[in-house]
Amino acid sequence: MQTLKPMPTQLDVDIAIVGGAMTGVTLALALRQRCPQLSVALIERAPLAPSTEPCESQVQSGFDARVIALNLHTQRRLERDSIWPALQHQGCAIETIHVSDQGHGGMVSLNPQCGQRQHGWVMALSDVQKALVPMLAERGVRCFAPATICQMQAIEQGHQLQLADGTLLTTRLLVGADGTQSQVAQHLGLQNQVLDLQQSAIIANIACQLPHHGCAFERFTAQGPVALLPMQSSAETLAVGGQGQMSLVWCLPPEQAMTFQQLPENEFLQALQHAFGWRLGRFLKVGTRHSYPLNRHHQPLLVGHHGVLVGNAAQTLHPIAGQGFNLGLRDVDTLVDVIAKHHAIFGSNALGSTAQLADYAARRAPDRQQLLSGTVGLLQLFRQTSWPMVLGRQLGLMLASHCAPLRQHIQQLGQGIKAGPQEEQQ
Structure with a gap:
């Protein structure tokens, strides 16, 4: 007697997020908080839950022994999406920032402004994982982890994803939160530009x-x-x-x-x-x-057919000034805002539309360009050894140390309070 093979699971969702590191998880949680009428799936190749049997060869998820620095702007966004309460006791506050130039006298200490007690927070990604992963089930996010995507196929109104376990997932909006070597970006035909630093x-x-x-x-x-x-x-x-x-x-x-x-x-x-x-x-x-x-990765185009990139899939920065994840979370926040706005005006047909994705790309452009060029420029500035450049750096640091308005401006940039003209409108 021939054994019948089980039929593959078929699932339709409004939004499928590929990548279960912090950017993907926060996007899933924010979507379910602000757009509860939309169904969300999260696909991650590594286990989301920490293993109870540690092993040297175990594949690590996007949460590992590294740390992230979250600025005040990021904290406020996480508060708006009711994510911050799970994180507020996980990290160490940054109360002062000390900047110096080795071998030279210029230096500046930055203290919080505007009644704030800290610039931001430092958190271990492993602690963040433990805090946020349980919230996915609480908010109704459909998780596939560990899961491998064998095939992606574009269809008229979205994409079909074939998982290794036979699951066939159909989505109207495909989001790549899967890091620098993004499988989603490759599927959408988006070309990554790499600058060797x-x-x-x-x-x-x-x-x-x-x-x-x-x-x-x-x-x-x-x-x-x-x-x-x-x-x-x-x-x-x-x-x-x-x-x-x-x-x-x-x-x-x-x-x-x-x-x-x-x-x-x-x-x-x-x-x-x-x-x-x-x-x-x-x-x-x-x-x-x-x-x-350390290479700077940059996707000039953030969107494709019913698809979009966020976080390190969209851009990867040099760690100077520690703004990489904060920039990625602004991707997340803008995308959720755009989805919610278009859904309220045009209904469910707006999801993944050309107008919706163009809106997202336009709103992210100034902020992305500012940090992409700014981090490389800052790195090049402090690489220079000629005496005019060294003198200019020292004067800049001394001026920042003694000029309160300039110091406050630098602090606001670091805290994400001045994140570009489009972001300030949100």
Whole structure:
């Protein structure tokens, strides 16, 4: 007797989000909060729930040992979508930002303005995952994880996605939140532009002798910027007598980064001490070091046939100034606003329409361009070693230190309060 094969599951949804890292998860939650009449599916290739049996070879999801810096603008958006309450106790507040130029006298300390107590927050992505993933089920997001997309096919009013388990998913709007090497972008025929920044980043956790008092440091060196972000101290930091723990992002030429990545712990800490200085006392311990190349990825076109890109699928920035995720969340917020606005005016037929997607792309253009060019420009500025450029940098830092209006303007940009003319209208 022939065994009948089970029929594949077929599911129709209004919006399918590919990518279950923080950008994809926050988009799904925000859509269900502001557009509850629309059905949402989230597809992620790795497990969303943390494994109870850790394994070195286990595929990690978009939430891992890295940290993110969330500015005040991002916090307000998360509050509007009732996401912030799940996160507000997960991170460490950034109460001061200290910017300096190695080997030169110019420096500036930025304190919160306008009655704020902090510039933003630093959070471990693993903690964010634990806080946000349970909310997906609570808000009715249909999750497929771990799941692999075997095939994508454009249809007249959307797309069909064939999953490895046989599920056939039909959607009117396909969203790529699947990172720099976006499968959705390739399917939509969108071409990624890559700028080699000739640097690599070493990221790790550092145990420090002195407490950080909520201060984030950005120190520019001839080799590249060194960023240290305040974190809540772990048991490992306390065990070695440390009073503060920092998240390190150290940008270096690729060959030097490879050399430093392989140094014994004490030699690595000595090299970092030389680059950074002693404002945090002695560096006592470094956690597992990770290294990755720094390239600027940019999608000139954000939209295609019933499809759109957000977050790192749309653009990936150099980590200087720590604005990458904040920019991606503004993608998310604008997309949800546009979807809600068009649905209220035109009904369900507006989803994925040319007018809707063009509206999204136009509203994101000024903000994206400002940060895409600004981060590269800032990186190039602090790479220059000629005395006129060095003198200009020092005068700029000194002016920012003593001129309150200029300092406030810089702080507002860092906090995301001035995010471009289109964003201010939202």
